[in-house]
Amino acid sequence: MTVTSPRGFRAAGVAAGLKASGRPDVALVVNDGPSDVAAAVFTTNRCKANPVLWSEQVMADRSAKAVVLNSGGANCYTGPAGFQTTHASAELVAERLGLGAIDVVVCSTGLIGEKLDREALNTGIEAAVKALSVEGGSSAAEAIMTTDTRSKQVVREGPGYTVGGMAKGAGMLAPALATMLVVITTDAAVDAETADRALRAATRATFDRLDSDGCMSTNDTVLLMCNGASGTEPDAGEFTSLLTSTCHDLAMQLLGDAEGSEHDITIDVVNAATEDDALAVGRAIARSNLFKTAVFGKDPNWGRILAAVGTTDATFEPSALDVAFNGVWICRGGEPGEPRDAVDLSAREVTVTVDLKAGDEAATIWTNDLTHAYVHENSAYST
Amino acid sequence: MTVTSPRGFRAAGVAAGLKASGRPDVALVVNDGPSDVAAAVFTTNRCKANPVLWSEQVMADRSAKAVVLNSGGANCYTGPAGFQTTHASAELVAERLGLGAIDVVVCSTGLIGEKLDREALNTGIEAAVKALSVEGGSSAAEAIMTTDTRSKQVVREGPGYTVGGMAKGAGMLAPALATMLVVITTDAAVDAETADRALRAATRATFDRLDSDGCMSTNDTVLLMCNGASGTEPDAGEFTSLLTSTCHDLAMQLLGDAEGSEHDITIDVVNAATEDDALAVGRAIARSNLFKTAVFGKDPNWGRILAAVGTTDATFEPSALDVAFNGVWICRGGEPGEPRDAVDLSAREVTVTVDLKAGDEAATIWTNDLTHAYVHENSAYST
Secondary structure, eight states: OOTTSSTTEEEEEEOOSOSTTOOOOEEEEEEOOSOOEEEEEEOOOSSOOHHHHHHHHHGGGTBOSEEEEEOSBOOOSOHHHHHHHHHHHHHHHHHHHTOOGGGEEEEEBSOSSSOOOHHHHHHHHHHHHHHOBTTTHHHHHHHTOSSOSSOEEEEEEETTEEEEEEEEOSSOSSSOSSOOEEEEEEOSOOOHHHHHHHHHHHHHTTGGGBOSSSOOOSSOEEEEEEOOTTOOOOOHHHHHHHHHHHHHHHHHHHHHTOTTOSOEEEEEEEEESSHHHHHHHHHHHHTOHHHHHHHHTTOOOHHHHHHHHTTSOOSOOGGGOEEEETTEEEEETTEEOSOGGGOOOOSSEEEEEEEOOSOSEEEEEEEEOOOHHHHHHHHHTTO | OOTTSSTTEEEEEEOOSOSTTOOOOEEEEEEOOSOOEEEEEEOOOSSOOHHHHHHHHHGGGTBOSEEEEEOSBOOOSOHHHHHHHHHHHHHHHHHHHTOOGGGEEEEEBSOSSSOOOHHHHHHHHHHHHHHOBTTTHHHHHHHTOSSOSSOEEEEEEETTEEEEEEEEOSSOSSSOSSOOEEEEEEOSOOOHHHHHHHHHHHHHTTGGGBOSSSOOOSSOEEEEEEOOTTOOOOOHHHHHHHHHHHHHHHHHHHHHTOTTOSOEEEEEEEEESSHHHHHHHHHHHHTOHHHHHHHHTTOOOHHHHHHHHTTSOOSOOGGGOEEEETTEEEEETTEEOSOGGGOOOOSSEEEEEEEOOSOSEEEEEEEEOOOHHHHHHHHHTTO
């Protein structure tokens, strides 16, 4: 049920001492071919981490044979020396596996603005190479955890091929500072163009719509490696669909483990004039600290939702807006509707529906509540 | 030291039972002339409260003779019946004072999405009319408080005239959901055009640059009433400057009393290509929950600042950015600079300086940290 479930992948996770806790912190996933087709999506943050700057170069030819990942240090805002550390780790992986460094993607996560220990990382890489195995997926998934309380893994079976994945993080692809790293493997035989299109479509509908805390990471990476070992060439639409399902599953695991959260909130915006309108409204709500604290307090505060909707340029009439919490329409036509008491927010899952009454489009954004634990974790994280 | 310091203004604050606590909740400020020139700035939220919808009509002719304000209910998202409550309160004030309702501005603050008790409000208005006095400014300032822990008042003396003001709230003009209401009075003789220009210039450089929690209120109003009772016609530039100083003083009082905050944060963005760039960068930092929780934790986490800067379209090179906390440049050229230990964030006042090295423009944004108390207040506020 992980990145080594598809044929032709090996993985490992080891402890290299990058984490003060001594827990596993270096992961390696290797594609044994025959194909090395790959696709990737990176953070859109303009201040990118060194491993992202490197991996963008690796992915220029849409191929990759291995990915090395570390937790315990983001290697971000560490200057040319930090870039050299990233480059050296790719070189070491390549040398030990008989590859070119330009086929080795690098991902890092942890504190930003602090030097990553190159020696410890290299020692970890040596150990990870030795530990590579077709059973190593779960160890790799554990080694990339930071504030995650559990590892995230998934597997999906297509007709004649398999897709596996692992993820870490507590936020979204863009934005989220609690870096999200995702590695997806498949033994399907797909060309680079198909892989790229499928990955972009899948992330757009899943990770891109997770907005845990409104912050954009410097290190986010989603990597897809396709080795064709199954010999199956899937239909592009079917492959995209299975990949989207894989990403959705991982995204929901990230949502459920977001830093300090007590509620998983699904924001459905319906009857929008355009999908972009629906997304803009959903994101505005997801980024309202007042809305998010209200949900933490189990308070169906629809007024704060309307106030957030009112900050957007979406097409709507304020006096036409309807809002439901868990299906109870407590705001109708911009005024109080059914009684607030009819809403029960004690469960972890909360669904908010906003009806813009402006068209036929819809979109969903997922977010979390803003809690004491979020403030605690993020005020104490680097000290 | 308040709205009744300038000649020709009377005010009152009374308890009408709108607040469950029984504390004062209805305020009235009356301009006794001779001039009734006024200017106002309202929330830019598209989902506006009823008193804002009404007061925009009142201000169409740039004159006002009185303003009635209530806490204990925002009268927002309460539909046509709520608008009638606002209208009725203006009518009652007008009738008792021998004015037209169209000269009476109305402001409300408190919970949104709940009916405002019209009878209690009217009873309060009757009492406030009877209590009007040239000593009533402080009572009025107390009656508009909600989550404020202290009333906010100011007075500034110009050559031959006086400017007085009061404010409530814990956020910014746009945005801030902890509604900001500001009433400024002056006995200077200024025309409507001058008053309007001066108020827009003053708010743009003060309240508009307060960004306490990134949320935009539905009720924000800043009202300036000018009665000319001093007989002094000030120079427009001098008047704008004094008005800006008045607004700045009130803005800093709002910042210092923001909900649950433990730090007042000044974000200076310098050497920007344009003032808009500087403002965009300042706002992006002010809205980063990760940055705000770090300051709460007394952690000079400059990496989170660069990550926020990286989300903007401003002109800069990531590898050129410098960041200082309280004057200590702990990030130089996008890398670690002076030691973090040299930064002491134990005091309430924190200054962050970001040097974009892209030009000669600069701007300042003020914000607060994100604390346990903020989460507590805003998760418990309506229950």
